[in-house]
Amino acid sequence: MKKANFIWSxxxxxxxxxxxxxxxxxxxIVATLVPPQRMDSEWLWLNDLYHSKMFYVLxxxxxxxxxxxxxxxxPFAIKQYKTPSFxxxxxxxxxxxxxxxxxxxxxMETVSRAVESLLKSKLFSVKETKLEKGKMLYRESxxxxxxxxxxxxxxxxxxxxGMVIGSVFGLEADLRLSEGEETxxxxxxxxxxxxxxxxxxxxxxxxxxxxxxxxxxxxRSELSFIKNGQVVRQGSVLVNHPLSFDGLRFYxxxxxxxxxxxxxxxxxxAGAESPEISAGQGDTFDLPxxxxxxxxxxxxxxxxxxxxxVKLNIETDKRNIQFWx
Numbered sequence: 001m002k003k004a005n006f007i008w009s010x011x012x013x014x015x016x017x018x019x020x021x022x023x024x025x026x027x028x029i030v031a032t033l034v035p036p037q038r039m040d041s042e043w044l045w046l047n048d049l050y051h052s053k054m055f056y057v058l059x060x061x062x063x064x065x066x067x068x069x070x071x072x073x074x075p076f077a078i079k080q081y082k083t084p085s086f087x088x089x090x091x092x093x094x095x096x097x098x099x100x101x102x103x104x105x106x107x108m109e110t111v112s113r114a115v116e117s118l119l120k121s122k123l124f125s126v127k128e129t130k131l132e133k134g135k136m137l138y139r140e141s142x143x144x145x146x147x148x149x150x151x152x153x154x155x156x157x158x159x160x161x162g163m164v165i166g167s168v169f170g171l172e173a174d175l176r177l178s179e180g181e182e183t184x185x186x187x188x189x190x191x192x193x194x195x196x197x198x199x200x201x202x203x204x205x206x207x208x209x210x211x212x213x214x215x216x217x218x219x220r221s222e223l224s225f226i227k228n229g230q231v232v233r234q235g236s237v238l239v240n241h242p243l244s245f246d247g248l249r250f251y252x253x254x255x256x257x258x259x260x261x262x263x264x265x266x267x268x269x270a271g272a273e274s275p276e277i278s279a280g281q282g283d284t285f286d287l288p289x290x291x292x293x294x295x296x297x298x299x300x301x302x303x304x305x306x307x308x309x310v311k312l313n314i315e316t317d318k319r320n321i322q323f324w325x
Contacts, residue, residue, distance in 0.1 A: 008068065008072075011064055011065055011068040012065075012068045012069050012072045013065075014069070016061075016065050017062070017065050017066075017069070020058065020061055020062045020065065021062075023058065024058050024062070027049065027054065027058070028049070031049040051167055051189075055167070056164065059160050059163065059164055062160070063157055063160050063161075066153045066156060066157055067153075067157070069153070070150050070153050073150075074150060077146045077147055077150070080146055081143055081144075081146050081147075093131070093133050093134060108134070108135075112128075112135055112137075115137060116128070116137055119137055119139070123139045125139060126138065126139045127139065127140070171188075171195070171248070172188070172189045173186035173187055173188045173189060173195060174186065174187045174189070174253075175187070175201060175250070177201065177202070177203035177221075178203065178262075179203055179204075179205060179206045179262055180202075180203065180204070180262070181202070181203055182200050182201065182202035182203075182226065183200060183201065184196055184197045184198075184199060184200040184201070185197070197246075197248075198227070198246065199225055199226060199227045199232075199245070199246060200225070200226040200227075201223055201224070201225060201226075201250070202223065202224040202225075202226060203221055203222070203223060204222040204223065204224055204234070205221075205222040206219070206220070206221050206222070206255065207219065207220045207222075208220075208255060208308070210308070218238065218239070219238070219239070219252065219255050220236050220237065220238045220252070221236070221237045221238075221252055222234070222235075222236055223235060223236070223237055223243060223250065225245045225246070233245055237250055237251065237252045238252050239251075239252050262278050262279060262280040262283075262299065263278070263279055263280070263296065263299050263308070263310045264276050264277070264278055265277045265278075265279060265310065267287065269288050269289065279296045280296060280299065281296055281297065281298060281299055282295070282296065283295070283296050284296075287314070290316045290317065290318075291316070291317065292314055292315060292316045293314075293315045294312050294313070294314050294315075295312065295313040295315065296310060296311070296312060297311040297312065297313050297322065298310070298311040299311075309324050309325065310324070310325055311323070311324050311325075312324075312325060
């Protein structure tokens with residue numbers, strides 16, 4: 001019996017909740033910030049935290065802690081809710097100021113019903129307490145706030161249940177698209193192979209912005225969803241701003257340079273700016289001066305932490321010039 005009481009008290013402990021929350025925050029931070037290639041083999045589960053045993057253990061303990069805490073404390077909340085929290089003030093009708101006294105020749109019950117009806121029309125509901133020298137009508141508010149914490153507990157439990165259900169039964173995959181590329185094949189996580197979709201996804205445009213230090217500020221993918229050869233939806237995907245379509249949710253996880261990476265370039269000639277040119281590695285385009293041709297040699301997303309860069313080869317009848325821009 002003592003052992004059972006100890007286990008129950010342990011699971012209902014607020015200290016246990018604090019320790020679990022602290023441990024979860026530390027684990028999530030490490031899993032987010034430490035690259036997989038820097039983890040020792042015994043810590044590689046952090047690379048797939050939401051499918052690890054540690055994740056299920058933490059979520060299970062935290063859920064159990066919330067449920068036991070709620071079960072143990074709800075009876076006190078119900079008792080407090082049913083107990084009047086507004087005791088009649090002592091000497092309520094003693095030493096009243098003249099301007100707070102109304103004299104009438106009507107009966108007490110008639111006046112009481114009239115006042116109660118008036119208050120109900122303004123306050124929706126009132127309570128009545130009989131005193132030695134009369135009646136007191138009053139209204140209380142905020143009583144349901146006693147159960148607010150348990151509503152929060154229920155919400156947290158629903159979120160955890162959704163996370164676990166999604167982790168166990170959900171579909172998680174990677175989709176890598178270059179700008180302009182379209183596909184209906186996704187790569188399942190944990191080496192489970194490919195999976196065809198009932199629709200195609202096309203990356204119409206990819207935009208990345210950098211701070212002055214060269215650190216990425218934001219990156220955005222403009223996607224089109226295609227069914228039966230028709231674009232049925234278009235939208236933007238950013239970090240922490242997913243896009244949902246046909247029961248699947250698409251996240252912007254990362255970005256990088258692919259062999260199909262392209263740069264958008266413009267040039268000025270006699271004060272006039274050219275139309276935007278989209279070119280990838282190996283592409284060539286004409287320049288209006290001296291019959292020159294420009295060839296894209298390399299496209300870099302973040303050259304030496306200075307941001308995106310393109311290496312060009314400018315060819316004329318007299319010479320070739322190579323430079324970064």
